[in-house]
Amino acid sequence: MKRDAYDLLTSTGSDEANRAFEGAVFGLATHRPNTGAALQATLAADPDHVAAHALKGFANLILAREELGATASLALGDAERALAFNGGGTSDERILVAALEAAEQGLFARAANMLDEGFRHRPATFLPFKISHALRFMLGDAAGMLQASTRAIMALDPESSTAGFILGCHAFSLEEHGHYDDALRIGQRAVAMQPDDSWGLHAVSHVFEMRGDTAEGVDWLEGSRTAWSRCNNFSFHMAWHLGLLHLERGDYDRVLRIYDEEVRPQQTDDFRDMANAVSLLWRMEQSGVDVGARWSDLADIAHRRRTDTTLIFAALHNLAAMVAVGDRAGVAELVAHIDAKALGLDDQARVAAEVGVPMSRVLAGLDTPADRRVLDAMVAHLPKIGGSNAQRDFFVLALAKAVGSTGDTTGVARIGQLRQRLKAEDQLFHSIEHSTDRRLSAA
Template sequence: MRRDAYGLVTSTNSDEAQRAFETAVFGLAAHRPTAGAAIQSALKADPNHVAGHVLKGFANLILARSELDVPAAAALGDARAALAIKGGGSGDERILVKALEFAARGAFHQAADLLDHGFEDSPTPFLPFKISQALRFMLGDAAGMLDASTRAVDRLTFESPAAGFVLGCHAFSLEEHGRYGEALTIGQRAVALQPDDSWGLHAVSHVFEMRGDTLEGIDWLERGRKSWSRCNNFSFHMAWHLALLHLERGDHGRVLQIYDDEVRPQQTDDFRDMANAISLLWRMQQSGVHVGDRWSDVADIAYRRRSDTTLIFAALHNLAAMIAVGEQEGAAELVAQIEAKALGTDDQARVAAEIGIPMARILAGLDRSADRRMLERMVTNLPRIGGSNAQRDFFVLALAKAVGTGGDRAGVTRIGQIRQRLKAQDRLFRSIEHSVSIRLSA
């Protein structure tokens, strides 16, 4: 048994596999495009590298695409076989495999709980902590993220190569709770300690965005460009934040340029890339920006994925894209798929039942209005969709737009009051309020 640089005890006997796996963990932490190749190198050097198979499995699941359930299950099978060959492996490896078992059957909460609490009798390795935060991020579990990151920081050894990355995760957890001053301080410290910590850089950009500090946010992202531009498709998401800040300043030409060059430079079907593109296009349209034919590629991909409800967050973005181009048949099919998903028993089935169905029906125009109790419940349940407060703000805005279209000024006002608990008033929400006033006075 040996402990790697990031604190994980593994059963590998290969120095080459150990080095490659540490490179993969760094790549995961820094959102580098080399992480996948590093995992493969580790498995080539040691075909029975348990943690390598586990990380491969989680990498497939976190992409939230139904067709990747098969390779994720195969990675789980390989991890189990590797454990047997290694005589049961290390305790750390057994916890990782068990967590992957939970996640593979849709129980992300159980997987994250095991990753958070399974290592309490020893120094917490970085990899389980990072995977847990990724799972809780997809679940919208801000409380779980903050609990885990607080424990990790309390036990942190600042000589560890993971120290900056842990602080970056903690900064993001604080930001999601509206604790912006703390998040700013810790996020800046994380980036100073680990310049490759794009997640910490990202957390700080959230603070500026949610506070409405647009100039500070633009300056922060531009100064950090050297780091985040080296990322994998996470760089598209960082550019999305930059575009939102320019949109708030009314610089529509710059927003279109960022969209074309940095948010949507490739027509990928990764749900995170799609969410960036769809939510930004929607905001631009609501802001009076002519987006040309930019909806076409995302709407085509959304149509092809109209039966995929692996992640309700992704499905609702796909629904919005189809609605934007008038693809009513595809939208109706996806709404029906979300309703069918709600009959299941896994984590995402509960998300579908609690918020996916009502939000889908309002987005699709099937339920034009909602009573006050339903509005309160929808906004309260919205975090269950997953993602960040900044990402979910798209759904808050879309809900306000739908309610306003129905002439419910009080409903729009109430949504705005709830929204202001986390995000400063901005020009897009004010324009929605203004459009309701014009409609009612006409």
């Protein structure tokens, strides 16, 4: 048995596998593109490395692609066989595999709870902490993220190699609750301790975005470009934040350059890349910017994935891309699949039922909530879509636009009040309000 540099006790007898696995965990922490290669090296050195199989399974599930479910299932089977080969493995490994089994069934909340509870006495053990944080992020479970990160920092050794990374996660959890001063302070401390902590950099950029501190936000992202530009496709997301800040400043030419060169430099179909691109293009169009033919590749990808409801957050962004180009057949098919998803029993089925179904109709222009209780319920359930407050703001704005199209100024104002609890006002929301006022006056 070996305890790795991140406090995880594994049953491997291979020093080479242990070193490679530590590299994989570091890659996970820093969002580096070599994480997969490090996992392959781990399993080449020890084909029965339980934690490596478990991490491979979680990594495929977090990609939220329907076709990768089979790969995750194979990883779970490999992890279970590795446990048996290693005489039942360590307690740490058994917890990881049990949580992976729950996640593979679509029960991300249960998996995150199992990781948090299983490591309750060692809450700063980095791998299970980070996986739980990622799962809760996908569920929009800000409360769970903050509870876990608070326990972790209370048990944290400030001299440990993961201290900066855990503080970065804590900063993000604080930011999602609107505790901006604390998030800024802790996020900056995290980055000072661990300059490779892109999630900490990200947390601080969220603070500037949500408070409307555009100049400081641009300076922060440009000043840390050396760090986040080394990331995997997470660098596209950091560029998305930079684009949002310039958009709020009205520098539309700069936003288009950022979109072409840094947000969408590759026509990938990763749902996170799609979400960046769809939401930024939509915001630009609402600001009166001509985005040219930039919707085309997004809509093509969305059409190919029109039956995939693995993650409702992803499905709704795909829906918006097809709406943008008038792909009525694709829109109708995806709306029907979201309806069908709502009949299931896993976490995303509940998300579909509570918010995915009504939001899909709003995005598709099929329905607008007329009843105030329905509108309030939609806004209240929005966090369950997953992602961050900044990402979900796209849905809030789309909902406000749809409500405003009916001339419901009171409804738009209600959405604005709920939105202001976390985000400073910006030009785009004001334009939606003014458009509603003009429509009502014309009527």
